[in-house]
Amino acid sequence: MAVNKNSNGYTFLFSIVxxxxxxAALAITSQSLKPLQxxxxxxxxxxxxxxxxxxxxxxxNAAQMFEQYVVERVAINYNGDVxxxxxxxxxxxxxxxxxxxxxxxxxxxxxxxIVKESGKNQxxxxxxxxxxxxxxxLFKCNKDGEILYVIPVVGTGLWGPIWGYVALKDDKxxxxxxxxxxxxxTPGLGAEIKEYFFQEKFENKTLNTSSETVFxxxxxxxxxxxxxxxxxxxxxxxxxxxxxxxxxxxxxxIKYFESVNNQRAQR
Amino acid sequence: MxxxxxxxxxxxxxxxxxxxxxxxxxxxxxxxNPITVQVLGICSALAITVQVQQAVIMxxxxxxxxxxxxxxxxxxxNGIPDRIRIIxxxxxxxxxxxxxxxxxxxFLPDISEKLSVFVGLIITNCIIMGRLEAFALAxxxxxxFLDAIGNGLGYAWILLAVSIVREIFGSGAISFPxxxxxxxxxxxxxxxxxxxxxxxxxxxxxxMALVVVGVIIWIQRSRNTKLIESH
Amino acid sequence: xxxxxxFVKGIFIENMIFAYFLGMCSYLAVSKTVKTAMxxxxxxxxxxxxxxxxxxxxxxxxLKEGALTWMGAEYATMDLSFLSFxxxxxxxxxxxxxxxxxxxxxxxxxxxxxxxxxxxxAVNCSILGGALFMQERQYTDIGQAxxxxxxxxxxxxxxxxxxxxxxxxxxxxxxxxxxRGLGITFIITGLMGxxxxxxxxxDI
Numbered sequence: 001m002a003v004n005k006n007s008n009g010y011t012f013l014f015s016i017v018x019x020x021x022x023x024a025a026l027a028i029t030s031q032s033l034k035p036l037q038x039x040x041x042x043x044x045x046x047x048x049x050x051x052x053x054x055x056x057x058x059x060x061n062a063a064q065m066f067e068q069y070v071v072e073r074v075a076i077n078y079n080g081d082v083x084x085x086x087x088x089x090x091x092x093x094x095x096x097x098x099x100x101x102x103x104x105x106x107x108x109x110x111x112x113x114i115v116k117e118s119g120k121n122q123x124x125x126x127x128x129x130x131x132x133x134x135x136x137x138l139f140k141c142n143k144d145g146e147i148l149y150v151i152p153v154v155g156t157g158l159w160g161p162i163w164g165y166v167a168l169k170d171d172k173x174x175x176x177x178x179x180x181x182x183x184x185x186t187p188g189l190g191a192e193i194k195e196y197f198f199q200e201k202f203e204n205k206t207l208n209t210s211s212e213t214v215f216x217x218x219x220x221x222x223x224x225x226x227x228x229x230x231x232x233x234x235x236x237x238x239x240x241x242x243x244x245x246x247x248x249x250x251x252x253x254i255k256y257f258e259s260v261n262n263q264r265a266q267r
Numbered sequence: 268m269x270x271x272x273x274x275x276x277x278x279x280x281x282x283x284x285x286x287x288x289x290x291x292x293x294x295x296x297x298x299x300n301p302i303t304v305q306v307l308g309i310c311s312a313l314a315i316t317v318q319v320q321q322a323v324i325m326x327x328x329x330x331x332x333x334x335x336x337x338x339x340x341x342x343x344x345n346g347i348p349d350r351i352r353i354i355x356x357x358x359x360x361x362x363x364x365x366x367x368x369x370x371x372x373x374f375l376p377d378i379s380e381k382l383s384v385f386v387g388l389i390i391t392n393c394i395i396m397g398r399l400e401a402f403a404l405a406x407x408x409x410x411x412f413l414d415a416i417g418n419g420l421g422y423a424w425i426l427l428a429v430s431i432v433r434e435i436f437g438s439g440a441i442s443f444p445x446x447x448x449x450x451x452x453x454x455x456x457x458x459x460x461x462x463x464x465x466x467x468x469x470x471x472x473x474x475m476a477l478v479v480v481g482v483i484i485w486i487q488r489s490r491n492t493k494l495i496e497s498h
Numbered sequence: 499x500x501x502x503x504x505f506v507k508g509i510f511i512e513n514m515i516f517a518y519f520l521g522m523c524s525y526l527a528v529s530k531t532v533k534t535a536m537x538x539x540x541x542x543x544x545x546x547x548x549x550x551x552x553x554x555x556x557x558x559x560x561l562k563e564g565a566l567t568w569m570g571a572e573y574a575t576m577d578l579s580f581l582s583f584x585x586x587x588x589x590x591x592x593x594x595x596x597x598x599x600x601x602x603x604x605x606x607x608x609x610x611x612x613x614x615x616x617x618x619x620a621v622n623c624s625i626l627g628g629a630l631f632m633q634e635r636q637y638t639d640i641g642q643a644x645x646x647x648x649x650x651x652x653x654x655x656x657x658x659x660x661x662x663x664x665x666x667x668x669x670x671x672x673x674x675x676x677x678r679g680l681g682i683t684f685i686i687t688g689l690m691g692x693x694x695x696x697x698x699x700x701d702i
Contacts, residue, residue: 011348018355022362022584029369030580036373044376059376108636160634186317189471234468306680309522310623354591361584369580387630390583391623393523473517474691481677481684488676496679 042092045099051179052165053141053148066090070150072140073098078130080255098137104163106134107154115248122212125248136252141167148176151253155245158237160184162193166202166246172257173209178202180242190238201229207250209258214250217243291413295421297491301394302425303484304494308394312426313476315385320442322430324378325385330419331367333395334412336360340403341411347404356399361390394422429479437470501645504637508649511698512631514624515657516691521624525658526683535662537608539655541597541619543648546628549590550647551640553629556585586629594619624654661687 004010046062050069057065067089075083075098090099110132118125139150147170154163164180180193192198207214208227216228217239224230231239301307308329315321339359340347347355368386371379389395398418403411434441439457442448456462469475488494514520521542528538559565561582566573597619602609619625628650637643664686673682 005346005348006350011350014346014348015351015354018358022358023581026362026365026581026584029366033369033373037369037376040372040376044380112636113638186471189468234471303680306527307523309526310519313519313522351595353595354588357587357591358584361587365580365583387583387626388623390587391626393623472692472695473519474688474695476519477684477688477691481681481688484681484684485674485677488681489674492676495675 038092042090042099048179048181049139049150049152049165052150052167052177053143054167054177055143063090069141069143070139071142074138074140075101075135076138076252076256077135078126078132078252080252080257080259082256083135098135098139101135101137103135103137103152103154104161107161110134111154112156115244136249136256138253138256146170149253151249153245153249155241155248157182157185157193157241158190158235159186162238162241162245164193164242164245166250168207172254173206175202175205175207175215182238185238186235189232190235192232192235193238193242198232205229207254209254213247214254215243215246217246288410288413291410292417292420295414295417296424297421297487298494300421300425300487301397301418302422302480303487305397307397308392308422309480311385311388311392312422312429312480313473314388316426316430316433316476316479317437317471318434318442318448319427319430320448321385322426323443325388326419326423326426328367328385328389329392329394329422330416332360332364332389332392333398333415333419335363336395336399337403337411337415338408339363340399341406341408344404344406352400352404353396356396357390360395360399364389394418425480425483428483429476432479433470433476436467437475439464439466501641504642504645505649505652508646509653509656510694512650513653513657513694514627514650515654515687516694518624518627520627521622521654524619524622525654525661526680526687529658529662529665529683532659532662532666535658536655538619539658541601542622542624542654542658543651545590545593545597545619545625546647546651546654547644548647549586549593549625550628550632550650551644552589552593553586554632554637554640554643556589557582557633561585582633586626590625590629594625624650657690660690 005014040059043059043062046066047057047059050057050062050065053069055065055069072085072087073090074085075096077083084096084098086094086097086099090097092100094100111129111134114125114128114132118128137152141148141150149168149172151166151168152163153166154161156162160183162180162182162185164178166178167176168174169176178199180199182191182193185191185193205215205228206226211227213227217231218224218228219231219236219239221230221233231243295301299305302309302312311325311329315325336356336359340356343355364386368379398414402414406414431441438448439452440448440450452464453462454460456464458465470479511517515522515525524538529535557565559568561578563577563579564574566576566578598609628647631650632643632646635646637646661683665683668682668686677685
């Protein structure tokens, strides 16, 4: 049977069959692998959070280690008020669980635009951020009797998103450890934020809770003090991104910590 | 393209590793190198050659997709309507890459993390489309498979050469998948530690990739003079 | 103002060729004379200017999570973003096919000159790159997306016209024989890239 493969009918039929086959193949792959992928993403998040308090976990023991070290998961709003708090095992389907808050998604949806549009105008930024549907998760950990707080941060580097976790000591001022990651920063320059030699610089620095600038990442090579670290030479834009995301996010948690301290003092 | 004609007249009973078929593999390594002679796949060759590690991952993925795409298109070659062949090729390559990425994400998440950045680059890599269009559409799966391997390797060695030069001079180190960055100069040699050696940050910046590829072409053509262009 | 900013950024700072190396293959292969370069450059502007906004609509009303809400509340959680690559490519490929047919019909001379590169515009990485950057940068409205598409296209056109003009003249210089053609083009593009880096940091 000879088919004219250049006839309109054949071309049309061929495209339809192709679209259906390819579409079905993609949909099946995507749907059937989704649970595994979600689990992998959650494990990665657990490993990163534990990494900030310098506990090395693997994909195999991430869930168990996380339960062992993280004692409480809190979500707060921009004004530092507690939205909800959870302990115990994580329910992957519970949207209210602070662990399941996708701050990268919230950042892409609202925060990024607000930050860009308000620029240096801090008041406008604060007003708009407190109105936006954004929540701030906090992970309270107990590492060998020491209470640590892990704060997720997210921002923009030179080419794309950057994110990380900052761990504070029990005094809520001293940085215990930090972990950063990125999607597409320049290898050898901005991408170095992923490396320990950069993250190490944050350890034992303190937050300047009385100032507008809580913590700063200064231009590579410039002098630093107890409230700042050296940025990456040649990775200026990425370093600035780290500076911006830490400052913007930690301010919110300082409000929360203050209100917690005040409540304690009143009691 | 001479190799296409050669392959068309090929006889059915020919063994897989005949002289002609071996040429399919060896030619793209030098005389018809996809990057330096056919001018295909430049975008990715430049964008990801800052570190050897990335170059290796990219080369392997391209090799894999090229083999898969070449075989599939070659099997389908008698059924694809001429008018929509480009779309068909693109869709097959894209679907292949997406499926591979989704599977990796589920079973080998650490590798997928490194790869997912390149997914877009692999799909639009002109080597893949160029070989599908120029070879697989007109040839049987066997030779198409060999053609894919040849071109994949031809692409890989240029990528490796460029990334080795850039990483050595740009970072004073070589990184390899699974090993991280290995600094082979003593720490004390670097200027920050009181030494004399300073990394050339210029090498890390995009434009130097072009210059390095240009120099590689220069070296290759001064050894293989039949490739020299009149102008 | 935002429009002008995006446009200028697309041409100079985030230039497809010099900052991202997108669309290099056709850039190197079709830049021997200014005339053909002009043809391909205009085609890229045209295709980017059309495909970026179309893909923008596709992204925001079909693919993104919650994008299908207009079909009814029960679709609000649908996330089809795993299809985005293939959808973008399908749109690009069909539009390129359309352009190919139009050029063949109305400008056969140009069609002859561009040869196999017109179909290859579909795999011109700058076109898919445009769609992916649009997705990543989250432009707020379709106007911004269109301006971004046009700006990137103009940037690409500018780059190819510049290199073609240089290549026409370099014929009269004594370039070492093995460097002639492709080799010297690479090196010149690198130098142009360094020059374009000085635009970094401009913010209008």
